[in-house]
Amino acid sequence: MPRPTTARQPRIGLLVSIGLHAGLVAATFFTWSRLIEMPNNSHTVPVELVTIADETNVAAMAPPEPDKPEPDKLVQPDTQMTPPALPDFTEVQPPDPVAPDITIKEPPKPKPETQKSKTQDFAALLNKLTAAPKPAPNAKKGAQAITGIGNANAMTADLADALKSQIYRCWNPPVGAPNASDLVVDFHLALNPDGTVSGRPQLSSQSAMAANGNAYTRAASEAAMRAIYQCQPYRLPASRYGQWRDIDPLRFDPRDMMGQ
Amino acid sequence: MKNLSVAVLVLAALFVFPVTGPALAALQVDVTQGNAQPLPIAIPDFVASDPGQAAMGAQIAGVVRADLDRSGLFKSIDPRAFVERITNINVAPTFASWRAINAQGLAAGQVEVLSTGQIRVSFRLWDVFGESQMDGRILTTQPNDWRRIAHQISDFIYERVTGEKGYFDTRIVFISESGPALKRVKRLAVMDEDGANPIFLTRGEYMVLTPRFNPTAQMIAYMSYIDTKPRVYLFDLETGKQEMLGNFPNMTFSPRFSPDGNKVAITLENGGNSDIYVMDLRSHQMTRLTSDPAIDTAPSFSPDGRQIAFESDRGGSKQVYLMNADGSGQHRVSFGAGENGTPVWSPRGDLIAFTKQHGSHFTVGVMRFDGSGERMLTNAYHDEGPTWAPNGRVLMFNREAQNGRGSQIWSVDVTGRNERRVMTPGDASDPAWSPLLK
Helix, strand or coil: HHHHHHHHHHHHHHHHHHHHHHHHHHHHHHHHHHHHHHHHHCCCCCCHHHCCHHHHHHHHHCCCCCCCCCCCCCCCCCCCCCCCCCEEHCCCCCCCCEEEECCCCHHHHCCCCCCCCEEHHHHHHHHHHHHCCCCCCCCCCCCCCCCCCCHHHHHHHHHHHHHHHHHHHHHHHHCCCCCCCHHHHEEEEEEECCEEEEEEEEHHHHHHHHHHHHHHHHHHHHHHHHHHHCCCCCCCCHHHHHHHHHEEEEEEEEHHCCCC | HHCCCCCCHHHHHHHHHHHHHHHHCEEEEEEECCCCCCCCECCCCEEECCCHHHHHHHHHHHHHHHHHHCCCCEEECHHHHHHCCCCCCCCCHHHHHHHHHCCCCEEEEEECCCCCCEEEEEEEEEECCEEEEEEEEEEEEEEEHHHHHHHHHHHHHHHHHHHHCCCCEEEEEEEECCCCHHHEEEEEEEEEEECCCCEEECCCCCCCEEECCCCCCCCEEEECCHHHHCCCEECCCCCCCCCCCCCCCCCEEEEECCCCCCCCEEEECCCEEEEEEEEEEECCCEEEECCCCCCCCEEECCCCCCCEEEEECCCCCCCCEECCCCCCCCCCCCCCEEEEEEEECCCCCEECCCCECCCCEEEEEEEEECCCCCCCCCCCCCEEEEEECCCCEEEEEEECCCCCCCCCEEECCCCCCCEEEEEECCCCEEEECCCCCC
C-alpha cells in the first residue's frame, strides 16, 4: 500500500510549495512594494547633494500655484471694534500696549477649543508670533538632529526633495543679516492630505526661545512661516501621505546663502 | 499543515512589518536654498476724513513706499492692483484679498489733524499670510515734519520685518559741487536720506572736504581751506556756528568722531609727515597715536571705541592697519591686491569698508576686521569714500565718471546688491551718513 502514500506526499509538498511561492510573490508586490520601489523612486540624490537645478526640475513636475487666491476660511473680519490704543510717538516708548482691540477669530488648532470670541489686545496679537508654542501632539521629545542616514531618510529622501523644491521659491532668506548661525529655525509642520497646512506650524522650543530673544531670529522665523503658508498646497504623492503628514523638523538654514 | 501554518505566520509578519516600521517617522526636511527677493508689501494711501488730510495721507504713503523700495528688501505693490479699499484701519483687513495680489505685508495708516494743529498718524502692519498684526503705532508731530513721520514709519516696518534697525530717518552730509573743473565751488550741504530737504551750510568761498557727523547728528567735523590753510572745523547744525578744532601751525585733516562723541581723531601734518592724533573735545587735549615716518591717516573708531582702523603706507603701499585706541598694538590687516585705504568701521562692528585702488580703478569693498573675507561691492571706474548707514546694512560712496563729468553719490547693500544713485542737487561727493535721528 505504499503507492497512494507516495503519490499523495509529493502533491501536498507541491501545493505547499506553490502556496508559499505565491505568498512570497504577493508579499513582494503588496507588502514590500515600497521597499522595492525605493531604488527607483529615490533616483533623487540624497538631500545634502541636491542642487537647485535638480530641485527646480522636481518642482516643474509639481508647480505650486501661488497666484490662485484661496478661499479665506480662517478669518472672518469682526465688526466688534474698539478704538485702538497705540503707543504715541512723542513718548518714544515702543508698544507696551494695552487696551482691547481688534477681534480676530483664531485659526483652527489641533485641539478644538470652545468657540468663544476672543478679544485680544496688541500685546496678545504680538505674543502669538513670539510665544513659545505648545508642543504638537506627536512632536518629538528632546533635541533633534538630522542624520541623513537610515532607512526612514533613504525612503523619504525623494519626498523631502519634492517638498524643498516647492518651498524654497517662497522662502526669502535673511541674507545680509549678521550671525547667520542664529537664523536657523526649525518647525514642526503638519499637512492635510490635500497638501495644505494643517493648524499653525510650530517653532521648535529651541527656535522659539531664540526668536524671543533675538529680533533677527524672530524675523527669520516669520519669513519661514510666510514661505510655508505662501507655497501651499504642497504636491506630494497621495499614496504616501503617511510619510509626509508630519514634517519635523522642517529646517530653514540660510547659512549657505549668506553674503550672496 | 505545520508548514502551512508557518507560511501563514511568515506572510502575516511580512504584512505587519511595514506598518510598524520606520515609515511613520516624521519627515525631516532641511531647506538651505531660498529665493532672495524683495518682500511684496501693500501700502495704501493713508486714510483721512477730509480731502486736505487725504492729500497728506497719500504723500506719507508715497514716501514710505519709496523708502522701502529703495532698500531693495521690499517691493511696494502698485495701489492700482489693490482689491480691497482700506477705509478704516481699526477693522481687520480681508487677508484673502491681499493674498490675491501676492502681498505678504500690509501697512494701513490714517492721518488726523488735532485741535492743537498737530497731525496724528497711526498705522498697523499686518502679516498677510500669518493673519496677524505685526506692529501698530501712533506718531504725532507738526504738519511740516510729515516727511520725518513717513521715514519713521518706514523704519518701524523695516525693523519689524527684517529684525534690524532702519535707516530712513537719517540725514546725509556731503560736499555739493558746481562750476567748471578748474574753478570748482564746493559747499557743505545736508539733506534727508532720500535726498529731500537739501540745505547748504557754507557759501562756497572756501573749499570743504571730508565732512563727518557726530553721534548725535548735531555736529559736523570737516576740513576747510579757510585762509588757504587746510584745517579741521566743527559746524554746529543747531546754532550754525563754526569753530576751528584746535589751532595748529600745520595742516589738519581727515576728522572722525569717537562713538561717544567726546573725541575726534584727526591727522596732523608736520614737516611732511602725517600722523594720527586724538583730541578730547572737553579738555582740548591732544594725544599722539602714531609716530611712523610714513603717512598715517583716515582714522575710524570701532563701535565700542576700543580700536581705530587707519591707512598707512609704512609697508611700501597704502594699506589698512588697526591699533588700540591708545595707539598700541599697530598692525596691518589688509593684504589683498592693490592699495587699500579709507577704512570705515561698520556700526555693527563686524566689517570694515574700504577703498581699493587697483591700477587706475577705485572700488569699494568690505573685509572683516582681521582683514579676512575681503569682498568688493562695486565694480565701476572710480568709487571711493564709503560711509555706513547706522544699521551697518547699506553704504554710500562717491562715484566719479571716467569722462570727468563730475561726481555723484551712490549707495549699495552690504551684500553688493541694489546699487543705485542717491539724488542730490547737482554734483556731490564725500557723503557721510548720520546716526538715526532722535
